[in-house]
Amino acid sequence: MKILSRLYVALIIFFLYAPVLVMIAFSFNESSSVWVFTGFPLKWYAGLIYDTTMLTALLHTIIIAVLSAVISTVLGTAAAVGIMALRKKFTAKLVMSVTQIPMMNADIVTGISLMLLFIFLGRLIGLDESLGFFTVLTAHITFNLPYVILSVMPKLKQTDPHLQEAALDLGCTPFKAFFKVVLPSISAGIVTGFIMAFTLSLDDFVISYFTCGHYQTLPIIIYNMTKKSVTPDTYALSTLIFIAIFTLLILYNVLQTKSEQKINRKARV
Numbered sequence: 001m002k003i004l005s006r007l008y009v010a011l012i013i014f015f016l017y018a019p020v021l022v023m024i025a026f027s028f029n030e031s032s033s034v035w036v037f038t039g040f041p042l043k044w045y046a047g048l049i050y051d052t053t054m055l056t057a058l059l060h061t062i063i064i065a066v067l068s069a070v071i072s073t074v075l076g077t078a079a080a081v082g083i084m085a086l087r088k089k090f091t092a093k094l095v096m097s098v099t100q101i102p103m104m105n106a107d108i109v110t111g112i113s114l115m116l117l118f119i120f121l122g123r124l125i126g127l128d129e130s131l132g133f134f135t136v137l138t139a140h141i142t143f144n145l146p147y148v149i150l151s152v153m154p155k156l157k158q159t160d161p162h163l164q165e166a167a168l169d170l171g172c173t174p175f176k177a178f179f180k181v182v183l184p185s186i187s188a189g190i191v192t193g194f195i196m197a198f199t200l201s202l203d204d205f206v207i208s209y210f211t212c213g214h215y216q217t218l219p220i221i222i223y224n225m226t227k228k229s230v231t232p233d234t235y236a237l238s239t240l241i242f243i244a245i246f247t248l249l250i251l252y253n254v255l256q257t258k259s260e261q262k263i264n265r266k267a268r269v
Contacts, residue, residue: 020242027235044236051233057221058237061202064133064217068140069198075141076148076197077190081182083149084156096149103146111210114139118211131213139211140204144197151193155186188255195252199245 027044048054079099086092102110115131118138122130159182167177183190205219212220218241222234 023235024239024242027232027239029232044232045240047233048237054218054221054233054237057216057218060215061218064136064140064208065198065201068137068144068201069194071137072141072144072148072197073190073194076145076193077152077186079145080149080152080156081178083153096153099146099149101146102143107143107204107206108210110143111139111207114142114207115210129213131211131215133215135211135213136208136215136217139207140201143204143207144200147196147200148190148193151196152186152189155189156182159185188258191255192252195248199248202241202245 028042029044083092083095083099086095114135118135119130163181163185164177167181168174172180203219204217205223208217209220209223216224218237222238225234
């Protein structure tokens, strides 16, 4: 049974990562053919420097990912604290249910509904171009918020509420007590929420496609390339993005492990 279970796990890992490994291998292929492998040069990685369209789209993607992650982390943390402060359990559950709708909703439904909303508001205030940078940023903040809230909420529940009360008794203002006591105890959840928001924003295509207008991100540029032909420098850029996201996921898992170990030590004490 152990051999079968290990074989099963190995097959799952193979099917998950085989396409990525093939992409990484062909990003080093000297030939642009996917049938002929002629060497391991770095010319496709070097060629990215001169591909202004790709670099501009990458810059747009990183700007949107960083800004949406920062804003959604701040708003999501504040929302999680506000939900925890609700005294009625029914109201808190209702708010959490409404918050989770963007997570359960299909991306295409979210994208189309946001596009219609932005176009309607744009026409209402007399804009010639309704879709652009701010609509993409707003859309990414919208679908990132639930993930940040769900990352911060467990840490707030694990935090002893008497710590903040003790800080207030010692003369701290509510604002200062939050930053001195509560914020350090939920910092792991905030960081994991930020990482999740960043990676989700970096990877998003469907919602960005419906809300971008002329402000195109990297996934949209790559999608447009597939209508003609995908050049090998796209494999190189995708490899770099995969490595960056993989590194962030490792960081996320390390933070989660350290947080769990800290909780276990406190429980033993």
